[in-house]
Amino acid sequence: MSVKINQRGAYPKFCTDCETELNPGVNCYLSMYRNGSYKCHACKKKQSKIEHDIKWQLPWFRDKKAKYLEEYHKQEPAGVYAIYYKEDIVYIGESTKPMQRRTAHFSKHVKKAEHVNKGQWQQPIQKDLALGKIDRNHLSFEILEYIQDTDERKAKEKHLLDQHKAAFGEYPKYNTRLTDKPENRHYYGKRKA
Numbered sequence: 001m002s003v004k005i006n007q008r009g010a011y012p013k014f015c016t017d018c019e020t021e022l023n024p025g026v027n028c029y030l031s032m033y034r035n036g037s038y039k040c041h042a043c044k045k046k047q048s049k050i051e052h053d054i055k056w057q058l059p060w061f062r063d064k065k066a067k068y069l070e071e072y073h074k075q076e077p078a079g080v081y082a083i084y085y086k087e088d089i090v091y092i093g094e095s096t097k098p099m100q101r102r103t104a105h106f107s108k109h110v111k112k113a114e115h116v117n118k119g120q121w122q123q124p125i126q127k128d129l130a131l132g133k134i135d136r137n138h139l140s141f142e143i144l145e146y147i148q149d150t151d152e153r154k155a156k157e158k159h160l161l162d163q164h165k166a167a168f169g170e171y172p173k174y175n176t177r178l179t180d181k182p183e184n185r186h187y188y189g190k191r192k193a
């Protein structure tokens with residue numbers, strides 16, 4: 001990082017990483033610029049990515065994030081949801097906290113490939129994410145219906161699963177519970193090195 005650029009009163013200011021000229025609101029955040037944090041969008045993005053990855057290594061950060069999410073998810077109504085991979089429904093589920101379930105399904109941070117290969121359990125979608133079999137960018141999540149009553153919600157889940165089977169000849173790829181699939185269908189195999 002250069003110390004000679006961006007001195008008090010000096011204009012224009014330059015990105016402290018790549019030294020490109022900064023145009024607030026165009027290639028850097030105005031709020032950061034005002035705070036004297038001179039980084040362009042691209043360098044800020046790189047930095048955020050590194051910080052994010054590093055933070056996830058820290059138990060303290062994971063705990064804090066878990067606590068934050070817990071609070072956040074408390075405010076959410078129960079419901080039935082679907083997970084799509086590209087255009088296909090790959091999972092139908094119900095939860096008292098659907099968004100929390102979403103986080104769990106989509107997270108690749110919970111268990112890494114080496115743990116999967118040691119046979120440690122995790123959600124099948126997470127497993128395929130961790131193993132690189134599916135691309136997170138193609139996953140999407142949708143609340144199909146908010147239903148507070150547990151029995152009604154579970155009945156709806158089952159109904160939707162059966163509807164899927166009737167329409168497509170099989171249950172969604174990642175559903176095992178409430179279906180005719182063996183529970184361990186997605187837990188086979190080792191990654192080919």
Ligand SMILES: [Zn+2]
Pocket residue numbers: 015016017018019020039040041042043044
């Ligand atoms: Zn830069």
